[in-house]
Amino acid sequence: MAYKYNNVSDHSVLQIKDEDKDDVIAENDGNMATLTKDRNYVELIVSSIRGKLLQDPPSTARSCIFRIPNVLRRHNEKAFVPNLVSIGPFQHGKKNLKVMQEIKLWYLHCLLDRKPTSETSLEYLVEAIKSMEQDCRDCYGEKIHMSSQKFVEMMVVDGCFIVELFRKYAKEVPRNEDDPVFNTSWMTSVFRKDLSLLENQLPWKVVDCLFHHTKEKDEPKSKALLLLALEFFEVSAFGQDPQADRPLETKHLLDGIRNSLLASSPQAETHDYWEPIPSVTELLQAGVEFKRRSDTWDNMLDITFENGVMEIPPIDIGENAESLFRNLIAYEQSDPSITDCNITSYAVILDNLINTSTDADFLIQKKIILTQLSKEDIACLFNRLYSDTVVGYFCYENLTKNVNAYYQGRWHRWQTILRRDYFSNPWSIFSLAAALLILGFTFLQTLYSLLTYY
Structure with a gap:
């Protein structure tokens, strides 16, 4: 019986092992199917990522036209968006533009019809533009997803419009009596704003090429393109006189405006460090005197401080x-080839000086700031102008150090208090003199009494 039991027992054991083996095989088959499925899924994702990888950087060192970073755009969206005309690919095709x-196509027809x-x-x-297409694409800070035909057409139409606009404004070519650009009083002002936006730029090489291919050879009195452009923007470029003789390469219209404003800008003196200075009101209490630097309008960045006198150009x-201001600052923040943040540094100084409408009103009264805006608007403008920016190279290090050293000196503050409280008018001077005389007589009388007693 034991032998049979053992046989039965062994047979049962063998049966159980065979069943387990089948289960293991089934489980392994399921795992293999899962692994195969997972592997296919991974390969699908890998293939998708590889198809999106970029062999070349999304922008090049030649990039000079950029999208506005959201961190700067959020402070005033309207300051970066065109109201009337789109130039270049970033704003191309917007319904409201x-x-x-x-009008662009009509201006192109006017130019071709003259056949200069x-x-x-x-x-x-x-x-001509097709031959430089890739260089033009490289000027933008991101890849332009446009066909070659559409891109070149846009460059030609937009570039010829700008050239014809500048010539008509300077009256180098006749204006049509039905031209809405010059018959509508507000349109030129809007164009100045739109054509100075960072996102609304064409590479300068495009505009310059079209300008020279459409320039009359027998017209020696015609102005250079950069001078025409700066004269067009003069009214809106802080009233500064055009400076077209700067030995700097022009990258686009906004860059040309910036180069013109740097005519007498101080050189950068330090790296990413600057000391805030007190406001106008605080500096006046410390005895600082403010003067309008000169009557010339070609050096607005040339602010100086010496012997307690701060001179600021108008x-x-x-x-x-x-x-x-915002587009110039955004340009300085975006272009890696710009090391000296001159406009941003200027915004820092004006922001420090103008904390309240009282500070703004003082500079307006001194005719340092000329404006038709309210003093509250001026204070609001400068108080938030350079928020969320990084001043890579600050251009007024020595000025801020000298101002703070003067402000912290007590003697200057005491002199100011004396002038304000005791020497501001003849009656104050008379009262002070009388008080000093009375004090002197009292002292002499006391001294005489003591001498007599002893």
Whole structure:
């Protein structure tokens, strides 16, 4: 019986092992299927990522036209968005800007119809821009997803519009009596704002190429393109006189405006460090005197401080001033080739000086700031102008150090108090003199009494 039991027992054991083996095989098959499925899923993701990898950087060292970073855009969205005309690919095709496309094409027709040179043909202009297409694409801070045909067409139409606009403004070419650009009082001002936006730029090489291929060879009195451009923007560029003789390469219209403003800018003196200075009101209490630097309008950045006197060149703050300031600052923050943050440094100084409307009103009364805006608007403008920026190279290190050293000196403050409280008018002087005389007589009388007693 034991033998049979053992046989039965062994057979049962063998049966159980075979069943377990089947379960293991089934489980392994399921695991293999899962692994195969997972592997296919991973390979699908890997293939998707590889298809998106970029062999070349998204932008090049030649990039000079950028999207506005959201950290700067959020402070005033309207300062960076065109109201009337789109230039270049970033704003191209916006519904609210399409109405200007007809005027662009009409301006192109006017230019071609005059035929100032033998090179002024649509075929010649298209070929010229087509030959520099890749260089133009590299000027933008991100890849432009446009076909070659659409991109070149946009460059030609937008570039010829800018060239014709500048010539008509300078009256180098006749204006049509039905031209809405010059028959509408507000349109030129809007164009100045739109054409100075960082996102609304064309590479300078495009505009310059189209300008020279459409320039009359027998017209020696015609102005250079940069001077025409700066004269167009003069009213809105803080009232500064055009400075077109700077030995700097122009990258686009906004860059040309910035170069013109740097005519007499101080050189950067330190790296990412600056000391805040007190406001106008606080400096006045410390005895600092403010003067308008000169009557010339070509050196607004040339602020100086010496012997308690701060001299500030005049600046005209119009309706488009905030937009221009913000786009210039955004440009300095975006372009890695710009090391000296001159405009940003200037904004820092003005922000320090103007804390309240009282500070703004003082500078307006001194005719340092010329504006039709209210003193509250001026204070608000400068108080938030350079928020969320990094001043890589600050241009007023020595000025801030000298101002703070003067402000912290007690003797200057005491002198100011004496002048304000005791020497501000003849009656104050008379009262002080009388008080000193009475004090002197009292002292002498006391001294005489003591001498007599002893």
